[in-house]
Amino acid sequence: MINKQKQRVVVTGLGVVAPNGIGQQAFWHATQHGHSGISLLPATENSQPISVAGAVNNFVAQTYVERKIIQRTARMTHFAFAAIQEALYDARISLEQENPQRVGAVIANTYGGIEYILKQLNTLYTRGPRFVSAYSAIAWLQVANVGQAAIRYAIKGYCKTPVNDTVGGLDALAIAYSALQRGAADIIITGGCEALLDPFMLLILAQQGQCYVGTDTQGYRPFDERAAGLIVAEGAGICILENYEHARQREAFIYGEIVGYGQTNDANGLQDPPADGTYYARALRDAMQEGDISPAHIGYMSLDGRATTHGDLAEFNAFQQAFGQQLPHIPVSVPRTMLGHSYAAAGAIDTITALLALKHGLIPPTINCEDLHSAYQLDLVRAEARPLRSTARSILIAGRGTGGSNVALAIKKVDPEPFLS
Secondary structure (H helix, E strand, O other), X not given: OOOOOOOOEEEEEEEEEEOOEEOHHHHHHHHHOOOOOOEEOOOOOOOOOOOEEEOOOOOOHHHXXXXXXXHHOOHHHHHHHHHHHHHHHHHOOOHHHOOHHHEEEEEEOOOOOHHHHHHHHHHHHHOOHHHOOHHHHOOOOOOHHHHHXXXXXXXXXXXXXXXXXXXXXXXXXXXXXXXXXXXXXXXEEEEEXXXXXXXXXXXXXXXXXXXXXXXXXXXXXXXXXXXOOEOEEOEEEEEXXXXXXXXXXXXXXXXXXXXXXXXXXOOOOOOOOOOOOHHHHHHHHHHHHHOOOOHHHEEEEEOOOOOOHHHHHHHHHHHHHHHHHHHHHOEEEOHHHHOOEOHHHHHHHHHXXXXXXXXXXXXXXXXXXXXXXXXXOOEEOEOOOEEOOOOOOEEEEEEEEOOOEEEEEEEEOOOOOOOOO
């Protein structure tokens, strides 16, 4: 068997729908200045345990989606369409001019279109079966996002829908990266979307014991003495990934290159990650090894930041194993403290944040962490953004899922090169 040389994979377009900004420009402006998008949820007739969240307010679906499609799809898909539209525009790419069999889509989702199906179930029991939409069969499924994107953009190539708790977005990027590496596509639309702020879903999440259940909009405090859980959020993050030579041929702007991916599993069931962090550390090392990155090369690391005593300790222990004495010299941050944790969208939005950090030379802050726990010897960027070292070339993005999924993605800055004539 002939071994084909692995292709380089770069990011050429970014699209984001987040609680603190819809669109890349608004999102980055808020993120670099530490502006939070977390707010109190509207009161409901029945009290709900989760009362603050990262809700995407002022989102007008009609701006991005045709009216008939809005009625046939869930809020998660509307977010995905908005982010895809922006990412394609940002990449300055026209898919009509591409071979549709060489274009793919890998979009993660965890909980599906929960609000869509619950609305249809209510219709069934209050008005009867004739009033239930025929699209109930597909609109709420996680695969609906990729399916609708394929229809809209005539995508006939590599398509996948990762479902992996809170790390699905990172998995989507990694799956797309691997497919492009081996030449399965030239362009892949990838990332994640989530719309889970339904009272029923919030009740379930609260019962897992990982979410903040107070009323303080600043309650998301990873690595803080007062850590009391993560704040949930909705949103979408989409990246356009391309074969490097394909991007050069069309003289595309390159945000960065994906160079490494690590994934392990603690096989821990529906429990907090093990406190020793052994398998999480291995995922981090695998990503660095594949990307040929040493701890000294890392200009910034985006953390998972569960904001529970057990979760933060497990993450810190993993970092100690992976980076040893270099750990205190690596700037780290949890930008999602401004957004909340958007599950399948979280890793994709974290990656977009990291790529914008490379572009603008600025590490976004971790807000709300005013009393860093003495047990964590971390160079945590807090309160205000910090300039990225001028020599920094690499960023590591890390995430964990319930049950023990550990994922790390390594990206590098790409030096400008003369475009092909």
